[in-house]
Amino acid sequence: MICARGVAKVYENGNQALQDINLKITAGELVYVLGASGAGKTTLLKLLLGMEKPTAGGLEVAGISLVKPQAKDIRHLRRLTGAVFQDFKLIPGRTALENVALSLRVLGVPWSENRQKSMAALAEVGLTDKAGNLVQTLSWGERQRVALARAVVREPRLLLADEPTGNLDAASVGFVADVLARAGDKGITRVVATHDSRLLERLQGRVLVLKQGCLQEVAGNGWEQTACGDKGGE
Ligand SMILES: Nc1ncnc2c1ncn2[C@@H]1O[C@H](COP(=O)(O)OP(=O)(O)O)[C@@H](O)[C@H]1O
Ligand SMILES: [Mg+2]
Structure with a gap:
């Protein structure tokens, strides 16, 4: 799904x-x-989404080369990818449900099916009772979970999440872990930037x-790969 060689x-x-x-x-x-x-x-996640380009090396995501991508390649990649960045990019003046549903609306999913899937995604992140609230009235942690629901509702092939539990309490970390686990059941590849040990303990x-x-890789009890080595992690 993702292959990087000597990326800088x-x-x-x-x-x-x-x-x-x-x-x-x-x-x-x-x-x-x-x-x-x-x-x-964050830079690594941006490269994987084609938001920034590598200045050296080779990078492929879902068979798409991201070194000199064409606009249509980037559009294709965005359709395959759900992303949650730290600024969330929710649409103010719209409810939590509307924000999540927009993700499916652009794909032409009819409203009845869209509503049902979007409500299910909000339920997964524990926000059923906030579905009708305007996003700007939600807490930071709630907005973060709306953004996660919006990213997963389309069942992307790749999910990129930048510190998705940064503002969350323990219960909400559990919701995020569950969403990530369920995405795995659906075969979704997940790359999650985090320094939240609670998330790693849960999943x-x-x-x-x-x-x-x-980049270093931690395997088992020790460091398996050294920094800037020439061997790719499998
Ligand atoms: N748009 C940018 N222009 C210049 N430097 C940047 C930019 N974005 C990030 N950086 C720099 O790149 C480095 C890595 O940043 P970042 O990827 O945001 O790290 P992290 O997400 O791990 O905190 C930092 O030194 C940061 O200052
Ligand atoms: Mg960052």
């Missing part, structure tokens, strides 16, 4: 966010990307660590 990202101002990233993620996997603030987690996954833009 240097921003225009000279910031090196990622270096020599070698990574293979197979369909259906759950991969956690851990790392301190500034380690490059096991493969753990990668970014350190100053270099």
Whole structure:
């Protein structure tokens, strides 16, 4: 599903966010990307969504090369992908239900089916009773869960989540873990940037660590891969 070979990202101002990233993620996997603030987690997710381009190396997601992608490739990738970033990008003035339903409406799903699926997605994140509330009246953590519901309701092939439990209490972390687990049952590949040990305790996954833009893989009890090595993780 995801294959990176020697990927680097240097921003225009000279910031090196990622270096020599070698990574293979197979369909259906759950991969956690851990790392301190500034380690490059968000940048990695943005590369996987085609929001930023690598400045070196090769990167393929769902068979689409993201080194010099055409606009139609990016559109194709976006249709396959559900993403939750830290700014959520919910539409103010609309309810939680309307925000989630928009994700299916653009795919032409009829309203009765859309409503049922969107309510089910909101139920999965524990927000049934907030479905009719305007998103700007919801707490930060509730908005975060609406954004997750919106990302999964379409049953994408790839789910990218950037710190999806950052503002959540223990009960809500449980909802997020359940959503990620159920997405796995549907064969959805999941890449989750987080430093929330509560999430890792609730749901096991493969753990990668970014350190100053270099990727390490944690396997079993120790470090299996060294930073900036030339061997791809399987
Ligand atoms: N748009 C940008 N322009 C320049 N530098 C950036 C940009 N976005 C992120 N960076 C830099 O890239 C590095 C990695 O950032 P980021 O991917 O946001 O890390 P994380 O999500 O792990 O906190 C940081 O040094 C950050 O300052
Ligand atoms: Mg980040």
